[in-house]
Amino acid sequence: MDGPTDDGTTAPQVSRRAVLGGLGAAGGLVGLGALPGVAGAAPGAGSRSNGTARVVPFHGRHQAGITDPAPRHATVAAFDVTATDLAGLRSLLDAWTIAAERMTRGLPAGPVLDVTRAPNDPGEAMGLGPSGLTITVGVGPSLLSGASGARFGLSTRRPAPLADLPAFEGDALVDRWSDGDLIVQACSDDAQVAFHAVHALAVTGAGLVRVRWSIDGFLGTPRGTESPTPRNLMGFKDGTVNPEPAQFDRVVWAGDEPRWMRGGSYLVVRRIRMDLAAWDAETLDDQQETIGRIRSTGAPLTGGTESSAPILRGRGSQAIPAGAHIRVASPAANGGARLLRRGYNYSAGTTEAGDLDAGLLFLAYQRDPREQFVPIQRRLATADALRTYVTAVGSGVYAVLPGVRPGGSYADPLLG
Amino acid sequence: MDGPTDDGTTAPQVSRRAVLGGLGAAGGLVGLGALPGVAGAAPGAGSRSNGTARVVPFHGRHQAGITDPAPRHATVAAFDVTATDLAGLRSLLDAWTIAAERMTRGLPAGPVLDVTRAPNDPGEAMGLGPSGLTITVGVGPSLLSGASGARFGLSTRRPAPLADLPAFEGDALVDRWSDGDLIVQACSDDAQVAFHAVHALAVTGAGLVRVRWSIDGFLGTPRGTESPTPRNLMGFKDGTVNPEPAQFDRVVWAGDEPRWMRGGSYLVVRRIRMDLAAWDAETLDDQQETIGRIRSTGAPLTGGTESSAPILRGRGSQAIPAGAHIRVASPAANGGARLLRRGYNYSAGTTEAGDLDAGLLFLAYQRDPREQFVPIQRRLATADALRTYVTAVGSGVYAVLPGVRPGGSYADPLLG
DSSP states (O other), rough: OOOOOOSSSSOOOOTTTTOOGGGGSSSOOOOOOOOOOOOOOOOTHHHHHHOOTOOOOOSSSSOOOSOOOOSEEEEEEEEEOOSSSSHHHHHHHHHHHHHHHHHHHHSSSSSSOTTOOOOOOOTTTTTTTTTTEEEEEEOGGGGGGGGHHHHOOOGGGTTSSSSSOOTTTTOOOOOGGGGOSEEEEEEEESSSHHHHHHHHHHHBBTTTTTEEEEEEEEEEOOTTOOOSSSSSSSSSSSOOOOOOOGGGGHBBBBSSSSGGGGGGGGEEEEEEEHHHHHHHTTTTHHHHHHHTTTTTTOOTSSSOOSOOOOOSSGGGGGSSTTTTHHHHHHHHGGGTTTOOOOEEEEEOOOOOSEEEEEEEEEEEEEOOOTTTHHHHHHHHHHGGGGGGGGEEEEEEEEEEEEOTTTTOOHHHHOOO | OOOOOOOSSOOOTTTTTOOOOGOOOSSSSSSSSSOOTTTTTTTTTTTOOOOOOOOOHHHHHHHSSSSOOOOSSEEEEEEEOOOSSSSHHHHHHHHHHHHHHHTTTTSSSSSSOOOOOOOOOOOTTTSOOOOOEEEEEEEEEGGGHHHHHHHOOOOOGTTTTTTOOOTTTTTTOOOSSSSEEEEEEEESHHHHHHHHHHHHHHHHBBTTEEEEEEEEOOOOOOTTTSSSSOTTTTTSSOSOOOOOGGGGGHBBBBBHHHHHHHTTTEEEEEEEEOOOHHHTTSEEEEEEEEHHHHHTTTTTTTSSSSTTTTSSSSSSSGSSTTTOOHHTSGEEEEETOOOOOOOOOEEEETTSSSEEHHHHEEEESSOOOTTHHHHHHHHHHHHOOGTTTTEEEEEEEEEOOOOOTTTTTTTHHHHH
């Protein structure tokens, strides 16, 4: 694709890429101001800081935004495809590729154009720098089945691991917070840069796609002697046990079938509302027994530090309580099944009932949800002491596309 | 109040302060971990960075969070008071004072307590540092009139400037995003610290108050050669013309009547939804004519740089168009009336209609809304070219309490 530029005026150099709508227009070169150049930015540097010059490489075997450290902000949105044929879908994915690659370098989603046309970038990220932006794109079951599958001729492409999630006890799913033909996860050091990425993709895809749902997530910035593990809005460290890089092939990345998904992954998104008023009224003792950890340090109740292995077998004070969240969710209790969690806290105002509408935007990447998320969640839904305080109100499963090669497109693996 | 501590274990030293619920309990000192000390933090230092050691002084003639620079994140919430008598209201405001003062120093909302009681702090800000937190509290007309005014005997205390806002053309106000007995504006360098402040005040006030509405706001972090003026989600710089410190007495701070409001201010909050799909489809030329400024630089259409004065009189290309936002909103067009704006962008998912539910959380501080916000908004509602693209869906006006003296309480000015 086009190399780094200082002023956003260089048009993409990949001739086969479809250039949609105003994306190719370069008239008076007025209006869309220059974004600062990214020269000198070290990929991965300062990943937990607000260092807005940080650039995460866009191209590779895998998409970014999965195994790299989660920055402080995310906007996650699902889109439904309104394109009427396969050419339209391809154009959409090609245009999104160009826009996403540019934005991760701190450039506007499309090149500068003349004031007599609608801008191809909505503009609110001008001057904010790359800010560690990653954009991660996947497809939902609805794109590859039913009416859409027939419309685009993609019904035979649906991977077996992209099975519809079963109903889980306790779920209270809201249709307009669930599912979607496409998923976009935008993560950044800067909340406005994350929002802008989703907004700009909506602009780029106007007429071919529409937003189905969108949610913004955040994490705190631990400092001093505090461990980097983020706290959820119940006050507990969340994500202490996550797979190590050596386990990613087995836990995170898709297997050999179907071939087009090699280098991809599967993402389960759950909008998990917390009943904070009920939780906050419990004693600290009860909270800690429910989670299985000490709130202040994150250490398991069976002793040690945050990184100590909890004692998960046995009864009484020698072991984590049988219903405690970390025991029910543990790989040991689930035949070794693990997930790569990349969750964010969310705050979405208040519920109709007048409570804070806040909780966890659960994002879990995995090799096969049928063998990972589904059995784990089945256990949690009936045995986890935490289930009294949390309710899934949104849900979706997506096939996260393989990484984009230089000069390639999101469309390549799926559409060939 | 209590001096800075390293570990959050020192109970407040002000004996007359009512200590509610679990706030005074200090048993086994287990669980609520220490927050990092704030030694060495310079008030006001690094105000635009993510420097989480930043402390903004709590005490003073005025509350913080009004004229100090707006950090990147805000959570703004309205509460309705459920206390049944004046003693309950006083207890609430006293307890909020203690909690707010502690949190602005990076301490938990209440001192450490024993695991057999509910925590007096919900915990998610542990380890995040003070993060420049400011907490700004005000009272709405509903607290000082009607049933509440009678219940608390406060009907005679209502300031004349705290008049109910009139209906404005084009408003589509939603009751559950409007009004409220109390307003809390929490601003911070860290989104989680801002959310936590509101959450912790809800916990502190349990049984005396309940959340009516809450919304989270953000600003981008300009870098490099970009001016510090933030951009709104329409892509334009917003807040270029704000009063200078020398004007604050005339523009921002309450007058001599009523006496109890000396040092206070009046806040108008408007949740202004942007029709981004319609805006994004306009040509850049039309957008710029609608605002009156060049999008990239923020300069007025009549030339110069962002800080140049726009030419507001006359017709044709020699002046800003008659309906342009900056001309209709200008002090010159409004008898010199100005506002101290402290707006934030917001993203609240999607509307029922399937558009991004995003816009501007307009926060404007002023001496008297009857002479400032109301006449300006009356003009905007009928003459501003921007009105096609923006709709107020939430609204409220509040008397922002004077600053708290060391050892004092939010309750002092209003309740004596």
